Amino acid sequence: LFFRIRKLHGSQSMLKYGLISVLCQVMAEDKPWALISEKVKDVYLKDFVKLMAEHFHLVDHKDLLQNPLLYGPKIQAVFVWYYPRVERSLLRLLPSLKVVANGGVGIDHLDVAYISSLGVKVANTPDVVNNATADTAMGLLLASARKIVEGHKVATDPEISHKPFLMGVEVSGSTVGIVGMGRIGYKVAQRSRGFDMKILYHNRSRRSVEDEEAVGATYCQKIDDLLRESDFVVLVVNLTAETTGLIGQRELSLMKPTATLVNVSRGLVVDQDALVKALQSGTIGAAALDVTHPEPLPRDHPLLHLPQVLITPHIGTSTYETTRKMVERAVENALAAVKGLPLPDEVKPK
Numbered sequence: 086l087f088f089r090i091r092k093l094h095g096s097q098s099m100l101k102y103g104l105i106s107v108l109c110q111v112m113a114e115d116k117p118w119a120l121i122s123e124k125v126k127d128v129y130l131k132d133f134v135k136l137m138a139e140h141f142h143l144v145d146h147k148d149l150l151q152n153p154l155l156y157g158p159k160i161q162a163v164f165v166w167y168y169p170r171v172e173r174s175l176l177r178l179l180p181s182l183k184v185v186a187n188g189g190v191g192i193d194h195l196d197v198a199y200i201s202s203l204g205v206k207v208a209n210t211p212d213v214v215n216n217a218t219a220d221t222a223m224g225l226l227l228a229s230a231r232k233i234v235e236g237h238k239v240a241t242d243p244e245i246s247h248k249p250f251l252m253g254v255e256v257s258g259s260t261v262g263i264v265g266m267g268r269i270g271y272k273v274a275q276r277s278r279g280f281d282m283k284i285l286y287h288n289r290s291r292r293s294v295e296d297e298e299a300v301g302a303t304y305c306q307k308i309d310d311l312l313r314e315s316d317f318v319v320l321v322v323n324l325t326a327e328t329t330g331l332i333g334q335r336e337l338s339l340m341k342p343t344a345t346l347v348n349v350s351r352g353l354v355v356d357q358d359a360l361v362k363a364l365q366s367g368t369i370g371a372a373a374l375d376v377t378h379p380e381p382l383p384r385d386h387p388l389l390h391l392p393q394v395l396i397t398p399h400i401g402t403s404t405y406e407t408t409r410k411m412v413e414r415a416v417e418n419a420l421a422a423v424k425g426l427p428l429p430d431e432v433k434p435k
């Protein structure tokens with residue numbers, strides 16, 4: 086059609102440009118509409134929002150709430166990075182919604198059963214998050230064990246004249262216990278092998294002998310055995326009804342008084358009050374947490390003030406490369422749903 090219009094000559098040029106402009110508008114309308122959170126605009130670098138905007142007209146949550154009748158019926162996809170919260174009140178505004186496309190693997194913040202009951206698909210971005218999240222776990226483990234953050238403070242604070250030795254815990258040759266041997270857990274095991282660590286793991290189902298041998302991991306059917314023997318306990322489970330509060334007072338009391346708890350899963354996997362008590366009483370040695378409940382913690386929360394606790398603000402996947410892959414994957418999932426095609430990463434209700 087475009088080339089036919091271009092062939093119009095002379096006096097027809099007004100008509101020609103009019104038709105081209107209408108055609109461009111029709112083509113622009115062709116792009117589906119998607120909702121993102123204004124927080125995503127703040128958090129995600131412009132490049133990533135641009136990537137989504139190549140395929141979707143983006144509306145932010147604030148605009149939607151100001152103009153629900155204008156935008157609500159157009160929106161076919163919601164991109165979620167924790168925000169916007171996909172509450173029932175939001176879903177009611179979106180009668181044409183086809184997909185909730187989550188960036189990240191954890192979908193504990195989504196009511197998948199309810200969203201699916203509306204005929205709306207849910208997708209996440211597994212696999213692409215594995216390396217960055219496993220790197221974060223190892224970073225926390227090493228930084229906590231070798232007091233890297235305190236070391237930086239001491240080295241850069243001119244007021245500290247007496248340099249303490251900052252005695253750490255030896256990582257090489259120690260025992261790591263990985264709770265949750267899924268895709269990220271396995272990456273943690275691969276990295277731990279590079280540090281000559283003895284590797285224990287606990288998982289709902291045992292890995293194949295080949296998988297175990299490839300990283301030298303030993304299966305602990307009972308989590309208690311892993312907790313008793315490990316110098317570093319690394320939590321890499323999904324948050325589910327079964328894993329909520331998985332590490333409580335009893336479990337912490339089984340750990341070595343020198344042990345470190347590393348959490349890159351979700352804050353609610355740990356009973357935080359019990360963790361505070363275990364740290365204060367010396368039941369365990371240290372904690373290194375990329376996730377807490379809530380996030381961020383209130384400024385007066387004891388975990389923020391214990392010297393043996395290292396906290397990062399949920400940066401498990403925050404690398405440029407992984408974020409790009411997550412955005413690309415979320416866009417692929419959303420486009421597939423809009424076109425009625427199978428989603429690369431559909432999450433079905435349990």
Ligand SMILES: O=C(O)C(=O)CO
Pocket residue numbers: 188189190191192214218399400401402
């Ligand atoms: O992928 C996820 O769910 C994360 O939380 C990454 O840290």
